[in-house]
Each structure stands twice: as structure tokens, then as C-alpha cells.
Amino acid sequence: MNVLEALHTRRAVRDYQNRPVDAVTIDRLLHAAVLAPSAMNSQPWRFIVIQDAARLKRYSDLAKANLLADAAQHAKTEHYRALLGTPEFNIFYNAGTLVTIGVETRGPFSEADAWLAAGNLMLAACEAGLGSCSIGFALGVLNTPEVKQELQIPPEGYALAPILLGYPTVQPPLVPRAEPRIWSWLRR
Numbered sequence: 036m037n038v039l040e041a042l043h044t045r046r047a048v049r050d051y052q053n054r055p056v057d058a059v060t061i062d063r064l065l066h067a068a069v070l071a072p073s074a075m076n077s078q079p080w081r082f083i084v085i086q087d088a089a090r091l092k093r094y095s096d097l098a099k100a101n102l103l104a105d106a107a108q109h110a111k112t113e114h115y116r117a118l119l120g121t122p123e124f125n126i127f128y129n130a131g132t133l134v135t136i137g138v139e140t141r142g143p144f145s146e147a148d149a150w151l152a153a154g155n156l157m158l159a160a161c162e163a164g165l166g167s168c169s170i171g172f173a174l175g176v177l178n179t180p181e182v183k184q185e186l187q188i189p190p191e192g193y194a195l196a197p198i199l200l201g202y203p204t205v206q207p208p209l210v211p212r213a214e215p216r217i218w219s220w221l222r223r
Contacts, residue, residue, distance in 0.1 A: 041158045046210070048166025051130040051201035055086065060163055061132065064200070067159035068136065071151040074144035080152045083135040083186050083194065091133060095126045098176040105175075126172045130199040133170075135177060135186075137194040149195035156198055166203035173197040 036044075065082055073079060085091060099119045106116050118124050127133060134156065136149045157167040176182055177194035188194060 036162045038158065041161045045157060045161040046166070046207040047168040048130075048199070048201070048203045048207060049128045049168055050204040051128060051166065051199070052204055053129075054131070054202045056132045056165060056200050056202070060165070061134070061200070064134070064156050064159045064163070064165075068152040068156040071148070071155045073148040073151065074142075077142075077144070077148065079138040079140075079142070079145060079148050080136050081139060081188075081192070083133075083137065083188070085133045085135075085186075086131055088129075088131065091127045091130075092125060094173065094176050094182065095124075097179075097182075098126050098172055099124070101175050102172060126170060127199055128168065130166075130168075130201040132200040133173070134198050134200055135173075135194045136196040136198070137188060137192055139189055139192050141191075141193050145193070146195055153196040153198050160200055164202070165200050166206075168199045170197045170199055 061084060065084075068082070069078065069080065071080075085094075103116065103119050106119070136152050136156070138145045138149060153169065157169075160167045174194060174197065177186070177188075177197060180190070183190065183192065183194075186194075
């Protein structure tokens, strides 16, 4: 699979088989992630790999409770109130692997660097036959002092890009994309 094929076939997967992703594959994906560009070649990313279903379920429950408590303040979260209130709903879609990309300290380019690495990880996962999905709902719980301590994230560190990995139950359909919206194209 070439890069353009991966770009055209990668989808946000929200339904995973109960089949673990092996350590060799994860290691390959992490090596693909660190090939991403970073501001001033700082390569600030650090990785957390969680393959513990009980821990992921606990983090999902904590995240849902936190999100529901804040839902009235955020219109987007309010839209998901019913789903977040469903006990069976797991924000990690029962995926067996969560890879979170973080940094030891936040800087002006931290988010961009982490998401560039996440893009590489997700494209490499697609090429490996895996599904992936970024899970913004997880950020709040992953950055609580208690969870940071459990995950060995330093107090000044920050989780920025949580990515699910696993074998899709079904391949999601193509989502139509809008044409590029160009604000300016300045030529001489």
C-alpha cells in the first residue's frame, strides 16, 4: 500500500474485534510515528501503550462521568449526553490497544508535533491492516493527576493524542470529503 492508498482507505474505526495487537506490530507503528517531522527537530513525543481492558474500561467510565459533569458548558459534549450516559458505551469502543502520544513539557508546537506523529501511526496502522481512531474524549481523564501518575506521565507532562488500535469488525464506509477550501493562492 502506498501513502495515497492509505490516505484514501484509512477510516475512524469504532468497532473492534476481540483480538490483541501484538507487540512487534505496535513497535513497528511506534517507529513509524517517530519518523514524523517536529518543530526544530525536537522530537518531543513520548508514548503510552495500554492493552489492559479493565483499565481502559475504568478510564472510559471516569471520562464519561467527567464529560457529563461538564456537558452543559460545551455544546459538542452536550450533543453526546445520551450516549455518554449509557453504561454500555465505552469511549474506547472496546479496542484492545490505546496508544497515547504525549510530551514531557508543553511548548508552542507540542500539539502539532504529537498529531504529526499520530498521523504517521494511523497511516502505518492502516497499511498493517489495523483500524484506528483518535479519541479526544479521553484527554481529560488521561491528564488527571491520578491517571498521569498511574501511566508514569511526569506532573509537567501532558497526554495529547490518544489513538485506538485494533482489528476492525467491519471496515467503515467512505466518508465524503469536501473539496479543498482555499482562502488565498497568491502567485506572482
